[in-house]
Amino acid sequence: MKSSDLTTTILLAMLFGGILGGILNIFFMENPFVSDFLVGNVFEVIGQIFINSLKMLVVPLVFISLVCGTAALGDINKLGRLGGKALLFYLGTTALAITLALSLAIIIAPGEGFELSSTTAQTFTAKESPSIAETIINLVPDNPIKAMAEGEMLPLIFFSLLFGIAIVMAGESGKRIEAQFNDYNAIMMQLVVILMKFAPVGIFCLIAKTFALQGFDVIKPLLGYFLVVASVLVIHVFVTYTLLLKLLTGLSPWIFLKKMREVQIFAFSTASSNATIPINIENTEKKIGVDNSVASFIIPLGATINMDGTAIMQGVATVFIANAFGIDLTAGDYLAVILTATLASIGTAGVPGVGLIMLAMVLNQVGLPVEGIALIIGVDRLLDMMRTAVNVTGDAAAAVIIAKSEGALNQGVYYQRNTDERMLVRE
Numbered sequence: 148m149k150s151s152d153l154t155t156t157i158l159l160a161m162l163f164g165g166i167l168g169g170i171l172n173i174f175f176m177e178n179p180f181v182s183d184f185l186v187g188n189v190f191e192v193i194g195q196i197f198i199n200s201l202k203m204l205v206v207p208l209v210f211i212s213l214v215c216g217t218a219a220l221g222d223i224n225k226l227g228r229l230g231g232k233a234l235l236f237y238l239g240t241t242a243l244a245i246t247l248a249l250s251l252a253i254i255i256a257p258g259e260g261f262e263l264s265s266t267t268a269q270t271f272t273a274k275e276s277p278s279i280a281e282t283i284i285n286l287v288p289d290n291p292i293k294a295m296a297e298g299e300m301l302p303l304i305f306f307s308l309l310f311g312i313a314i315v316m317a318g319e320s321g322k323r324i325e326a327q328f329n330d331y332n333a334i335m336m337q338l339v340v341i342l343m344k345f346a347p348v349g350i351f352c353l354i355a356k357t358f359a360l361q362g363f364d365v366i367k368p369l370l371g372y373f374l375v376v377a378s379v380l381v382i383h384v385f386v387t388y389t390l391l392l393k394l395l396t397g398l399s400p401w402i403f404l405k406k407m408r409e410v411q412i413f414a415f416s417t418a419s420s421n422a423t424i425p426i427n428i429e430n431t432e433k434k435i436g437v438d439n440s441v442a443s444f445i446i447p448l449g450a451t452i453n454m455d456g457t458a459i460m461q462g463v464a465t466v467f468i469a470n471a472f473g474i475d476l477t478a479g480d481y482l483a484v485i486l487t488a489t490l491a492s493i494g495t496a497g498v499p500g501v502g503l504i505m506l507a508m509v510l511n512q513v514g515l516p517v518e519g520i521a522l523i524i525g526v527d528r529l530l531d532m533m534r535t536a537v538n539v540t541g542d543a544a545a546a547v548i549i550a551k552s553e554g555a556l557n558q559g560v561y562y563q564r565n566t567d568e569r570m571l572v573r574e
């Protein structure tokens with residue numbers, strides 16, 4: 148199924164699930180067949196199977212994708228300077244993005260007052276959050292296998308990064324293992340594709356159950372969530388990236404944004420950073436003036452580790468779900484969200500659907516119910532296209548900034564007017 152078809156199907160599933168659930172809430176919830184069998188069993192079982200399938204992929208996907216993303220750096224000594232700058236930029240902007248998202252979400256408080264009192268909320272007990280010091284200490288696992296088995300994400304991420312670095316340093320032996328992990332990663336991506344094919348059914352049941360139990364009052368907090376995420380995405384592009392470009396290069400950021408429009412449209416339509424890589428490289432070289440040696444390294448790397456848009460979604464979704472379930476998060480929780488989302492961005496595949504699995508990981512880390520994904524998953528598919536456009540913009544911005552610092556940017560091309568308005572890729 149094409150990405151656009153899947154998006155349409157999921158949006159329709161969300162719409163019809165919401166309509167059916169709302170109708171059931173108003174007219175039929177007193178009927179035992181509807182409340183007990185249809186909502187309590189059919190919708191519950193199918194919805195929970197979908198949620199469990201998301202949770203099932205978290206640990207193997209995080210481990211394999213992080214190892215592949217780190218190993219993809221190649222010769223650490225040879226690529227140290229260029230890779231170091233890229234990592235600093237990508238991780239820095241990701242941390243800034245999620246901090247901005249958390250700050251705006253805390254101020255606006257989407258989902259506040261919408262405290263779920265359903266069976267899910269009543270049976271859920273939040274775990275006691277560790278202190279900031281404990282969070283930092285727990286980054287290093289005493290037993291990585293135990294961390295995997297128990298789903299402890301921060302130590303799993305730390306071990307995965309070290310394992311990827313060791314692969315790079317191991318020479319020929321490491322290359323053989325890296326090839327195997329790349330095969331494993333391709334298999335994991337197929338599992339994600341399989342899961343997303345069943346997503347409309349799972350989403351329909353989850354949304355129908357939510358609306359059946361909560362009624363149409365659920366729309367208002369969902370609208371708040373959507374607007375907060377969209378606002379932070381816009382701010383990140385037009386404030387964060389433009390300021391960084393101006394401060395670090397002295398170039399006009401508006402010219403950059405104008406020349407990125409075709410790439411952004413392509414990314415928006417595909418919702419895939421990986422699919423946009425060749426388009427982004429060609430645009431960055433020919434229209435923006437970045438040397439091939441920089442563009443061909445920085446942009447593919449960014450498609451792997453630069454997930455600012457996904458981090459923004461995770462930050463807002465965490466606050467929204469916490470508010471919806473009436474759970475208070477501590478400063479240590481927010482720090483854990485920033486660290487988890489930032490580190491998890493390394494190696495996260497640039498394909499539709501993976502952000503949901505990463506969100507499940509973040510929710511687990513701070514003790515929030517993964518079932519809360521049901522509240523935002525339909526709207527999130529619509530936002531997925533927007534945040535992909537943000538991600539590819541960040542990749543190109545990094546290429547420009549790093550190329551300028553390396554003397555590998557042709558400013559004549561950068562400031563040259565585009566006389567050829569044709570799309571880079573035509574059907």
